[in-house]
Amino acid sequence: MGFMEHLDEVRARVIVCLIAFIIIFVSVYMLSIRTFEWNGWTLYYLYPDFYDNIPSQLFEKFKADLLPDGVVLLNIGGIDALVANVKIAMFVSVAICTPIFAWQAAKFFTPAMYPQEKRFLAGIIIPVTILFFIGATFAYSFFTPIALEFFYTFGDAMGVEPTMGVAQFLSWIIMMTLAFGIIFELPVFMAALTKLSVVAADSWKKGWRYAIVAFVIIGGFITPDVSGVTQILVAIPMTLLYFVGIFWATRIEKKAEKNL
Numbered sequence: 001m002g003f004m005e006h007l008d009e010v011r012a013r014v015i016v017c018l019i020a021f022i023i024i025f026v027s028v029y030m031l032s033i034r035t036f037e038w039n040g041w042t043l044y045y046l047y048p049d050f051y052d053n054i055p056s057q058l059f060e061k062f063k064a065d066l067l068p069d070g071v072v073l074l075n076i077g078g079i080d081a082l083v084a085n086v087k088i089a090m091f092v093s094v095a096i097c098t099p100i101f102a103w104q105a106a107k108f109f110t111p112a113m114y115p116q117e118k119r120f121l122a123g124i125i126i127p128v129t130i131l132f133f134i135g136a137t138f139a140y141s142f143f144t145p146i147a148l149e150f151f152y153t154f155g156d157a158m159g160v161e162p163t164m165g166v167a168q169f170l171s172w173i174i175m176m177t178l179a180f181g182i183i184f185e186l187p188v189f190m191a192a193l194t195k196l197s198v199v200a201a202d203s204w205k206k207g208w209r210y211a212i213v214a215f216v217i218i219g220g221f222i223t224p225d226v227s228g229v230t231q232i233l234v235a236i237p238m239t240l241l242y243f244v245g246i247f248w249a250t251r252i253e254k255k256a257e258k259n260l
Helices: 003-030 054-066 080-112 115-157 166-183 186-195 201-206 208-222 229-258
Strands: 031-038 041-048 072-074 163-165
Touching (some): 003 054, 003 080, 031 054, 054 080, 054 115, 072 166, 080 166, 115 186, 163 166, 166 229, 186 201, 186 229, 201 208, 201 229
Parallel strands (some): 072 163
Antiparallel strands (some): 031 041
């Protein structure tokens, strides 16, 4: 294929992804999840509702799970609630469309790959998905509630009214969920570099001290807490994941040596 043919191929793939995203976004934004009881079973169904839609229901779930007791959410910008609603719809739509995005990307890149590269790519799809889900769950269930509670404890001790903007609350949830989802991909990243003979397993082993320093710095970038508590809460799982990556990279290297 020539350069222009490649561009046409990319455009076709992007159009498919865009159409899928628009369909899902409109569905998520215009529908609500309702329940009804049938023979002792709670069943769920979708019902058209522009206001009490899926994003609004998810936001209520976020407040119930993550917002510290006594903290009041403020619609500071006037349209913050509407913007938050749209952002949640976009976030959910992207999550639902991820398999479609991945499939279209694979259809574009795999024809140029060698068989062993295709096998390696197919082999890491499941670990990548699982690790991202674990990281996002860790952020939502453990890190975010602890961090928010920790922040507002100081305000309560100083007699400051505990308030938070709607946009700030949602941005924190999305940022932490995505950050930890990506952070938990560290073992896959390390294994891939070793598989491609870019970084040897021994180099990962020798660089663990520098890696820990880097993790502490990264924790400082993605958390606003100057006390260092949440910074450490980020660095600890990253360090554990780094050693998982060392183990995985070592196994890959040993397997490659046996096949020589």
